[in-house]
Amino acid sequence: MRYLRHAAFAAFGVIAVLTSGCCPICERGTAISRHVLTARATGAQVAPPSIALGPGSLSIAYLAQDYLTGDMVAGGDRVAGYKVAFTSAASQNAFGAPGPAYGRIFAGQRRDSGSAMSVMEFHKVAVELEVAMVIGRRVDRPIKSVEELKPYIRAICPALELPNQHFSPDVGRATFEDLVADNLGCHRFVLGPAVAPDKVDFGTVAAALTRDGQPVSAGRASDVLGSPWASLLWLVKGLAASGISLQPGDVVLTGALAAPYSPPLSRAAGTYVGDFGTLGKVTCAIVAPPARQDSKANGR
Numbered sequence: 001m002r003y004l005r006h007a008a009f010a011a012f013g014v015i016a017v018l019t020s021g022c023c024p025i026c027e028r029g030t031a032i033s034r035h036v037l038t039a040r041a042t043g044a045q046v047a048p049p050s051i052a053l054g055p056g057s058l059s060i061a062y063l064a065q066d067y068l069t070g071d072m073v074a075g076g077d078r079v080a081g082y083k084v085a086f087t088s089a090a091s092q093n094a095f096g097a098p099g100p101a102y103g104r105i106f107a108g109q110r111r112d113s114g115s116a117m118s119v120m121e122f123h124k125v126a127v128e129l130e131v132a133m134v135i136g137r138r139v140d141r142p143i144k145s146v147e148e149l150k151p152y153i154r155a156i157c158p159a160l161e162l163p164n165q166h167f168s169p170d171v172g173r174a175t176f177e178d179l180v181a182d183n184l185g186c187h188r189f190v191l192g193p194a195v196a197p198d199k200v201d202f203g204t205v206a207a208a209l210t211r212d213g214q215p216v217s218a219g220r221a222s223d224v225l226g227s228p229w230a231s232l233l234w235l236v237k238g239l240a241a242s243g244i245s246l247q248p249g250d251v252v253l254t255g256a257l258a259a260p261y262s263p264p265l266s267r268a269a270g271t272y273v274g275d276f277g278t279l280g281k282v283t284c285a286i287v288a289p290p291a292r293q294d295s296k297a298n299g300r
Contacts, residue, residue: 029063032056036064036182037071039166045123048167048174049181058098061180068183069104078107080251081135082239083161084231085184086176087224087255095176100225102235103184105251111190116285117162121188124165125268125286126260129207131221131228131279132159132191133252140245143236146229153232154248155194158207158276160284161253162188163260189253192274192282202227205279207257212270219258228254 032049039046049056049064056064069079083105086097111117119125136154143149163185167174179185205221225231231254239246246252269288275281 025060025063028053028056029060029067032060032064032181033067033071036166037068039182040072045166045168047171048178050175050178051172055175056177056181058177058180061177064181065103065183068181072106079104080107080110080249081105081253082235082246082250083130083184083186083189083253084235084255085179087231090259091256095179097176100231100234100255101176101180101184102238103180103186105186105189105253109186109188110251111188111284113190113192113282113284115190116287117188118287118289119265119268120289122162122164122265122268124262125265126163126165126262127209127211127217127272128161128163128256128260129209129217129219129258129274129276130159130161130189130253130256131202131205131224131276132157132189133228133232133254134194135246135248135250135252138245138247139236140240142240143233146227146233149229149233149236150197152246153197156197156200156228156279157194157251158192158274158279158282159253160190160209160272160274160282161256162190162284164188189251190282190284191251192276193280195279200279202229205276207274207276207279209258209261210273210275211261211263216261217258219256221257223257224255231255 031053035046035049035052083103084100086092086100133153134155135152137152139152164187166182166185202221207219208215209217221228232252235252268286271285273281273283
């Protein structure tokens with residue numbers, strides 16, 4: 001089995017029990033959340049919900065994400081912030097997305113810069129250059145402008161995000177709504193050193209990703225909705241409209257600066273360095289599993 005079954009999923013189905021007998025929309029959201037949670041609980045890829053259960057709306061996809069979050073929290077994890085995705089026209093067009101989308105990130109998914117992860121933790125490796133914002137003050141009301149938003153931010157960090165592919169590509173292609181329901185594939189994220197917001201000029205921030213010293217991806221902060229500040233403002237407005245607050249210490253991954261680097265699993269092992277220039281560097285390693293010993297060759 002690619003993943004160990006964790007005690008964190010002892011609460012599998014908690015939300016489904018709580019919402020049994022409710023309205024058809026809630027029941028639909030519950031069914032989708034249980035379906036996508038199966039991938040995390042068993043370590044096996046599943047069919048996209050739009051194929052397994054039929055097409056669904058974006059509002060139901062976010063409801064399913066809410067239920068999925070509740071199950072993961074009930075199982076012992078903690079929401080550590082949010083990620084914003086589909087922040088470029090290319091990514092939106094690829095999935096027919098009407099605009100950006102958000103998902104939650106969890107404390108158990110965070111890794112320190114310099115950490116190593118096994119390739120066996122992934123169905124498909126994808127490494128993305130991101131700018132992360134760390135919330136310094138509770139954001140519990142609508143914010144109208146970037147200038148009004150800036151005092152709420154404690155730090156800015158270079159980051160790497162490593163989502164996972166929970167849906168089987170052999171069954172069919174996932175839709176935008178499928179990805180939202182699955183929390184946008186949130187799986188692992190790595191933060192680099194914190195920098196004071198007033199020291200960062202996103203108009204000059206460019207980043208390059210290398211694997212074992214070889215360049216594999218590059219992008220600019222201005223490619224994220226024009227600026228990571230714009231991405232954060234979009235998230236804040238959307239959460240406020242839903243009655244959700246950002247808390248001090250929450251991390252927001254504002255969107256990929258470039259297309260993800262996604263090599264085959266057999267060639268994914270290596271040391272990855274995201275160099276964001278004046279914003280600093282962030283690193284992680286992906287480690288191949290040890291080679292299996294041939295029992296005959298060893299006389300056993």
